[in-house]
Amino acid sequence: MASNKFKFLFGLVLLLIGTASAQLSSNFYATTCPNALSIINKAVVSAVSKEARMGASLLRLHFHDCFVNGCDASILLDDTSNFTGEKTAGPNNNSVRGYEVIDTIKSQLESSCPGVVSCADIVAVAARDSTVALSGPSWTVLLGRRDSTTASLNTANSDIPSPLLNLSGLITAFSNKGFSAKEMVALSGSHTIGQARCTVFRTRIYNETDIDSNFAKSRQANCPSTSGSGDNNLAPLDTTSPTSFDNAYFKNLQSQKGLLHSDQQLFSGGSTDSQVNAYSTNAQTFKTDFANAMVKMGNLSPLTGSNGQIRKNCRKVN
Numbered sequence: 001m002a003s004n005k006f007k008f009l010f011g012l013v014l015l016l017i018g019t020a021s022a023q024l025s026s027n028f029y030a031t032t033c034p035n036a037l038s039i040i041n042k043a044v045v046s047a048v049s050k051e052a053r054m055g056a057s058l059l060r061l062h063f064h065d066c067f068v069n070g071c072d073a074s075i076l077l078d079d080t081s082n083f084t085g086e087k088t089a090g091p092n093n094n095s096v097r098g099y100e101v102i103d104t105i106k107s108q109l110e111s112s113c114p115g116v117v118s119c120a121d122i123v124a125v126a127a128r129d130s131t132v133a134l135s136g137p138s139w140t141v142l143l144g145r146r147d148s149t150t151a152s153l154n155t156a157n158s159d160i161p162s163p164l165l166n167l168s169g170l171i172t173a174f175s176n177k178g179f180s181a182k183e184m185v186a187l188s189g190s191h192t193i194g195q196a197r198c199t200v201f202r203t204r205i206y207n208e209t210d211i212d213s214n215f216a217k218s219r220q221a222n223c224p225s226t227s228g229s230g231d232n233n234l235a236p237l238d239t240t241s242p243t244s245f246d247n248a249y250f251k252n253l254q255s256q257k258g259l260l261h262s263d264q265q266l267f268s269g270g271s272t273d274s275q276v277n278a279y280s281t282n283a284q285t286f287k288t289d290f291a292n293a294m295v296k297m298g299n300l301s302p303l304t305g306s307n308g309q310i311r312k313n314c315r316k317v318n
């Protein structure tokens, strides 16, 4: 009897230790690198003031990191002769940007506090600071993630949602990572900033019917119908205010001006229409829900404790 009780308590203690070591905290670098957050913020503000789109790119970088085996900076690893990383996966190749900004921040942090701040935390903080720099909401970034020693091209291809997905596929892709349909809609609101390439919206602007015809025409002007021509020509994901983190994305969906097939799926007569309506009438609710969902995304399977490492160079395993 007593021994069972002991076993139970012992198990409970082990469980608590396990949970604690898998836990992030907002003051993780308070003593080991007190200037970490201000160094990151300064570099992000400077990069975004040089090119507003960089804010969008850095936000997306965090998403594409976290959806592939958690927020562990796996996306930053370059290919080597015996290792193919995530950079050349379909959703990332010629598309994900911001690697150089992360490199700059990492080298500044290595000068101030060598071997302390993880690349995964840099990406998480840069995503938050980018959102704020483009007038979006802020949130407290929990810290203490460690960096992976591997990356997965296959998981990047399978787990990052495709712009060709229908609503049910989008709901499944996010539910696989623990997100509700409502959180999926809120997170998609990040398409209120940034750009997309002709190759990912060509089919929509030439072949789909739930699209405003003037909007389709104006996008066709810079995105030829022939596959292979103008593939990299850019168009804003939010046609009205592409460098401002507002709720215009949802208003565009109501008027069938979503750029990607996946965008318009959120408002196409299905179960998420009401959420799009709610966010388009209330920007504050959108921003609050977005911020909460970003904290949740940032908590996706972090490596902590004795797992992972603090890379010296974000592109390479130590």
Ligand code: HEM
Pocket (backbone or CB within 6 Å): 053, 055, 056, 057, 058, 059, 060, 063, 094, 095, 096, 097, 161, 162, 163, 164, 170, 187, 188, 190, 191, 193, 194, 195, 196, 197, 198, 200, 237, 260, 262
């Ligand atoms: C709902 C499923 C999603 C799909 C299918 C999707 C797909 C895409 C695609 C195809 C692009 C354009 C890429 C290119 O042409 O190079 C894009 C851009 C972007 N995505 Fe998403 N995305 C989704 C969700 C998200 C989420 C959750 C975030 C962030 C929290 C995000 C942030 C962004 C940003 C900011 C851009 C613009 C990047 C830039 O200008 O560099 N997306 N997305």
